[in-house]
Amino acid sequence: MTAEAEAITGQVVLVGGGPGDPGLMTVAGREALFAADVVVTDRLGPVAVLEELDARIEVIDVGKIPFGRATPQEEINRILVDQARRGRTVVRLKGGDSLLFGRGGEEYLACTAAGVPVRVIPGVTSALAVPALAGVPATHRGLSQGVSVISGHVPPDNPQSTLDYGALARSGTTLVLLMAVTNLEAITAELLAQGLPADTPAVTVADGSMPTQRILHGTAATIASACAEAGIEPPAITVIGAVAGLSDLLTAGAG
Structure with a gap:
């Protein structure tokens, strides 16, 4: 393990936010969201729940709009790794379940390749x-x-x-x-x-x-x-x- 990897104290949590209604988020997903230092989200997550977050939690919008503004997946991966390397707990909030057409697998691999601890909280698909x-x-x-x-x-x-x-x-x-x-x-x-x-x-x-x-x-x-x-x-x-x-x-x- 590299010295840089050993210095990492942050982590990434991939949270599936469910189909859109905040009430359909899992209890574990909500707990992770409110315990985060930074939330990386897009338009398909239960965005209404973001209004409940404490002001100390930074929200980064990496929305992907069909035929409109879109943050490249490589940039999203970089943001997750960079934020975790700052010692922060990063929640990647996605719609549905992160690992079903959500590219959560790519984000998981990017984090592990960088030596960043990552865990998954499944969502209601x-x-x-x-x-x-x-x-x-x-x-x-x-x-x-x-x-x-x-x-x-x-x-x-x-x-x-x-x-x-x-x-x-x-x-x-x-x-x-x-x-x-x-x-x-x-x-x-x-x-x-x-x-x-x-x-x-x-x-x-x-x-x-x-x-x-x-x-x-x-x-x-x-x-x-x-x-x-x-x-x-x-x-x-x-x-x-x-x-x-x-x-x-x-x-x-x-x-």
């Missing part, structure tokens, strides 16, 4: 929580025996895509699409081309868990156009599968 809030169970006896969570940040024909859409279309599992607003039309078109029945129920939930939450119903063939017509913007989650058809039933009595 939006992939399951947001559909549930819209009356869509990820699995349901007789309808779905599994769930596939996929990233839609690149379209199916992009060389960066590693997904087998044919296998997904035939899987018989619930499909949960994250970061897929922009590419939803291309993704659903590919699923249909690969054999997914056009009448497969689908639901899109925008701003899940927040007062501005919106729910759109459709099918695999219509959900993309419905989202476009409604002007849906990120963050939003789309669920495709038989369980999506339960949404109206399960939310009928909700107030």
Whole structure:
């Protein structure tokens, strides 16, 4: 171990903040947040809880806005390491769960490579929580025996895509699409081309868990156009599968 690493007295805590409603943060996550010296956050975390922090806690915004201002991941990694090397307890607050499409794994590796102590406090993942809030169970006896969570940040024909859409279309599992607003039309078109029945129920939930939450119903063939017509913007989650058809039933009595 280097002398520099031995001198480190700070640490980084990767906190999953849940789908957006501060009330859905874990107790451990909140405790870590209020015990921090510095919080590194972005727009997808439960930002309302930041208003409760003591004035002594420094907040660094490294927000990533689609098609807008974005802090490179390498810079975020540098900030985490630099702040910890100053002897500070650094909470990296992220939306959902840090290790599901949150690039928390990259931040974890960057910290360990620099000799910075790091620990993870898992969060409630939006992939399951947001559909549930819209009356869509990820699995349901007789309808779905599994769930596939996929990233839609690149379209199916992009060389960066590693997904087998044919296998997904035939899987018989619930499909949960994250970061897929922009590419939803291309993704659903590919699923249909690969054999997914056009009448497969689908639901899109925008701003899940927040007062501005919106729910759109459709099918695999219509959900993309419905989202476009409604002007849906990120963050939003789309669920495709038989369980999506339960949404109206399960939310009928909700107030």
